Amino acid sequence: xxxxxxxxxxxxxxKGCTTNNFPLVFQDVQVELQVAEFNPDFIRNMLxxxxxxxxxxxxxxxxxxxxxxxxxxxxxxxxxxxxxxVLMEIHVTDGAMVCQNCNHIYPISNGIPNMLLAEHEIG
Amino acid sequence: MKPVKSVTIIDDPQAHEDQHVHAxxxxxxxxxxxxxxxxxxxxxxxxxxxxxxxxxxxxxxGNGKYLPLxxxxxxxxxxxxxxxSRNLLQIAQHAGSEPxxxxxxxxxWGDVLGSGWRSGVFDYAISIATxxxxxxxxxxxxxxxxxxxxxxxxxxxxxxxxxxIEQDELSKRSIPASGTDGSxxxxxxxxxxxxxxxxSQSQHTAKGKFKNDVPSSATSKEVASAVPTLVAETPVxxxxxxxxxxGELKQLTVQAAKEFGLMVGSPESANAKGCRGVExxxxxWERSNYYVELRxxxx
Ligand SMILES: [Zn+2]
Numbered sequence: 001x002x003x004x005x006x007x008x009x010x011x012x013x014x015k016g017c018t019t020n021n022f023p024l025v026f027q028d029v030q031v032e033l034q035v036a037e038f039n040p041d042f043i044r045n046m047l048x049x050x051x052x053x054x055x056x057x058x059x060x061x062x063x064x065x066x067x068x069x070x071x072x073x074x075x076x077x078x079x080x081x082x083x084x085x086v087l088m089e090i091h092v093t094d095g096a097m098v099c100q101n102c103n104h105i106y107p108i109s110n111g112i113p114n115m116l117l118a119e120h121e122i123g
Numbered sequence: 124m125k126p127v128k129s130v131t132i133i134d135d136p137q138a139h140e141d142q143h144v145h146a147x148x149x150x151x152x153x154x155x156x157x158x159x160x161x162x163x164x165x166x167x168x169x170x171x172x173x174x175x176x177x178x179x180x181x182x183x184x185g186n187g188k189y190l191p192l193x194x195x196x197x198x199x200x201x202x203x204x205x206x207x208s209r210n211l212l213q214i215a216q217h218a219g220s221e222p223x224x225x226x227x228x229x230x231x232w233g234d235v236l237g238s239g240w241r242s243g244v245f246d247y248a249i250s251i252a253t254x255x256x257x258x259x260x261x262x263x264x265x266x267x268x269x270x271x272x273x274x275x276x277x278x279x280x281x282x283x284x285x286x287x288i289e290q291d292e293l294s295k296r297s298i299p300a301s302g303t304d305g306s307x308x309x310x311x312x313x314x315x316x317x318x319x320x321x322x323s324q325s326q327h328t329a330k331g332k333f334k335n336d337v338p339s340s341a342t343s344k345e346v347a348s349a350v351p352t353l354v355a356e357t358p359v360x361x362x363x364x365x366x367x368x369x370g371e372l373k374q375l376t377v378q379a380a381k382e383f384g385l386m387v388g389s390p391e392s393a394n395a396k397g398c399r400g401v402e403x404x405x406x407x408w409e410r411s412n413y414y415v416e417l418r419x420x421x422x
Contacts, residue, residue, distance in 0.1 A: 001216065001227050001228075001229060001230070002229075003229060005178075005201065005229070006203055006229045006231070009178070009203070009240050009241060009244045009245070010231075010239055010240060010241075011239060011240055011241045012239070013237055013238045013239045013240075022241055034227060037198055039175075039198045039199065041175045041176065041199070042175055042176050042198060042199055042200075042201070043176075044176065045174065045175050045176020045177075046176040046177070046178055046201070047176075049178055049244060049246070051241075091227065106239075110213070111216060111227070111230075112209065112212055112213070112216065112230055112231070112232050113231055113232065114232045114233075115205075115231050115232060115233035115237060115239040116207075116232060116233055116234060116237070117234075117237060119137070122234075122236070122237065123238070
């Protein structure tokens, strides 16, 4: 599945595509919600890995506008719950992710993103 | 003892892997997965020791058996599974699910030589029984460098497992003997082999135990004469492996790290602030495999 936590780690790796290759932009996505167990310690500790603005924009692309545009200094329980939902419960099952720099399309089908490149695209 | 067969790679390494690794795993995915469910203890411990909130990459996840770990603190870390076989990923996607309770794992279809991540974004990376499927020294070295690149330069942890030439007596396989006596010749080179995988419908029902390996010298005709006719029609797939010699995995990782611009040793060995390095935390042999654990550091 492509959850937003995974999307926030992925970057385009086409040969020569090294700037503006993150974040990939969702396109024509189908979304499925699956309840996941809330682990506030996990969310709190892993937050520093994420690019906040990329997360907020990706959430908007899949129809969720619950996150504030700037990362708050204090993480209260309500915000952790929202983050849990956005990061762990929204699954992109089909569609694509597109590189803003080189326009490479990474398809998603049955919840599996295809990050394979053709031989001549590999850096 | 079930012998494996020595092989010399004459075609392009990538084409060789496509035919003798990727195509095979896509064919045998579900049968293979039904025989692979026990985590190696040293890897289970590695995953158990990770702090809560860490995010990792399982490069060559196969059926995803490490994705649900650690068993004592499920959900405390998130491991993302990468594999070249889409059919295996479809199994990995629900690894550790119980009947009636489907759990979804994060999986990505990709190549272990790719780098479709923000550099250094992972806290840890594991590569279990994967690098030995790459058909040249340079490709195996690049695979190690992709792991070094994927993890945090400050605290990234890595665990790599590969098949050893030195197999224990419990193993079903015997390895052709040839000049690899573990002595310190440079460079240390392992053995390129085919390991046969027999798809057998009839054996699915036999006491729930699978017999996957037959002598690779046996042709399908010889197999047919030895066992009931049903098996005669079952295909044999030859999987390519590079079996590592004693010392070869460490040598490979040290070379990969140095050429990646890292010092190799403890952080204390750096003579200036701001140096980047990697430390070998442990290495060894466990049940027919060599392993090495690494940590990145900045002084
Ligand atoms: Zn790109």
